[in-house]
Amino acid sequence: MMLRNCHNYHDLRKLAKSRLPGPIFNYIDGGADDEVTMRRNSEAFQTCDLIPNVLTGVKDIDLSVEVMGQKLDLPVYLSPTALQRLFHHQGERATAAAAEKFGTMFGVSSLGTVSMEEIAQQYDTPQVYQFYFHKDRGLNNAMMQRAKESNVNVMMLTVDSITGGNRERDLRTGFSIPFRLNLSGLWQFATRPMWGINYLTHEKFSLPQLDAHIDMGSGASSIGDYFTNMLDPSMNWKDVEEMVKFWDGEFCLKGVMSVEDAKRAVDIGCTGIVISNHGGRQLDGSRSSFDHLAEIVDAVGDQIDVVFDSGVQRGTHVLKALAIGAKAVGLGRYYLFALAAAGQAGVERAMTLLVAEIERDMRLMGCSKISDLNREHVRFR
Numbered sequence: 001m002m003l004r005n006c007h008n009y010h011d012l013r014k015l016a017k018s019r020l021p022g023p024i025f026n027y028i029d030g031g032a033d034d035e036v037t038m039r040r041n042s043e044a045f046q047t048c049d050l051i052p053n054v055l056t057g058v059k060d061i062d063l064s065v066e067v068m069g070q071k072l073d074l075p076v077y078l079s080p081t082a083l084q085r086l087f088h089h090q091g092e093r094a095t096a097a098a099a100e101k102f103g104t105m106f107g108v109s110s111l112g113t114v115s116m117e118e119i120a121q122q123y124d125t126p127q128v129y130q131f132y133f134h135k136d137r138g139l140n141n142a143m144m145q146r147a148k149e150s151n152v153n154v155m156m157l158t159v160d161s162i163t164g165g166n167r168e169r170d171l172r173t174g175f176s177i178p179f180r181l182n183l184s185g186l187w188q189f190a191t192r193p194m195w196g197i198n199y200l201t202h203e204k205f206s207l208p209q210l211d212a213h214i215d216m217g218s219g220a221s222s223i224g225d226y227f228t229n230m231l232d233p234s235m236n237w238k239d240v241e242e243m244v245k246f247w248d249g250e251f252c253l254k255g256v257m258s259v260e261d262a263k264r265a266v267d268i269g270c271t272g273i274v275i276s277n278h279g280g281r282q283l284d285g286s287r288s289s290f291d292h293l294a295e296i297v298d299a300v301g302d303q304i305d306v307v308f309d310s311g312v313q314r315g316t317h318v319l320k321a322l323a324i325g326a327k328a329v330g331l332g333r334y335y336l337f338a339l340a341a342a343g344q345a346g347v348e349r350a351m352t353l354l355v356a357e358i359e360r361d362m363r364l365m366g367c368s369k370i371s372d373l374n375r376e377h378v379r380f381r
């Protein structure tokens with residue numbers, strides 16, 4: 001299959017699967033435990049139907065939104081994800097370049113493979129820095145300071161990953177960083193020699209956000225060790241309130257699911273929350289983000305920017321989340337499969353397809369700007 005023959009998420013996923021060694025494909029594709037939440041995330045959109053208006057005059061479509069102080073040309077952004085240079089040697093550079101081209105926001109992960117400083121200098125588009133909370137408070141402040149000096153626009157603290165999710169696909173293949181592959185995992189790498197050639201002939205793998213603080217390159221520590229030894233499971237609201245004050249700018253919690261937590265985020269001065277279950281990669285059995293969105297919007301939507309991710313594969317999914325009241329919608333696997341399939345060209349193809357879908361769907365819904373979408377446009381079955 002060629003990139004030009006990819007017309008949707010499913011095609012891009014198929015192409016990524018044909019290019020990636022099995023353990024890496026499964027790291028992206030998989031979820032926690034029985035993957036119930038992961039499946040429900042996308043299925044949930046099918047329980048909600050769109051109700052279009054006709055004859056509204058929809059010649060020009062404006063997809064722009066403003067979220068957490070950022071003016072975006074699109075209501076979708078590229079959510080922060082780890083290890084992108086493992087998926088394609090261009091990694092975060094491809095993601096950032098595509099985000100810039102489409103006038104939207106993208107995230108650099110704490111487990112990113114290109115430094116947030118380089119990305120902030122090279123690409124002129126709003127940048128989120130995804131943060132994990134460390135036991136060492138000095139380290140937290142030093143990392144936030146680094147982000148401030150790089151002019152990162154939004155600080156995004158991930159709060160649903162106090163410990164790593166149980167990704168059984170990774171246990172089966174032996175996927176970890178550094179690689180500790182079992183025989184079957186090694187064989188699957190051998191069947192994708194082009195990936196191996198690209199990996200070996202490009203810049204050495206590194207995790208620049210963490211390299212100054214933890215030695216992962218020599219193989220002494222793994223990402224699992226990082227979660228276990230360096231992150232602070234005792235992180236609480238007081239700690240985060242201090243972080244919000246220290247950051248003194250747009251600050252958002254990623255992975256809020258309860259109304260109570262959403263209200264507390266407002267109380268401690270956050271400017272955004274992402275309703276997310278990490279794409280079903282953390283707590284399996286947790287409610288899908290879409291099933292839960294309305295409850296959170298009703299509780300705090302007038303006090304904080306409610307952003308949404310998990311399970312989005314289609315323009316209509318985006319429209320449904322916006323109609324319920326999300327201010328913007330985050331993409332994860334949607335752009336990661338495209339990245340793995342063809343680097344920057346892949347992410348651009350994915351964004352072109354999605355923008356075309358959203359524009360077409362907006363016309364068919366009789367809406368010419370994002371703020372036209374509202375609850376009257378959706379019904380749950």
Ligand SMILES: Cc1cc2nc3c(=O)[nH]c(=O)nc-3n(C[C@H](O)[C@H](O)[C@H](O)COP(=O)(O)O)c2cc1C
Pocket residue numbers: 027028029041079080081082109110111130158254276277278279280281309310311312330331332333334336
């Ligand atoms: C391979 C992969 C790596 C991810 N890495 C991170 C990460 O480092 N930090 C984070 O907060 N979220 C991470 N996420 C979660 C995404 O930011 C996003 O919440 C999720 O992918 C949305 O679900 P979707 O993939 O169904 O769109 C990752 C997701 C995937 C698929």
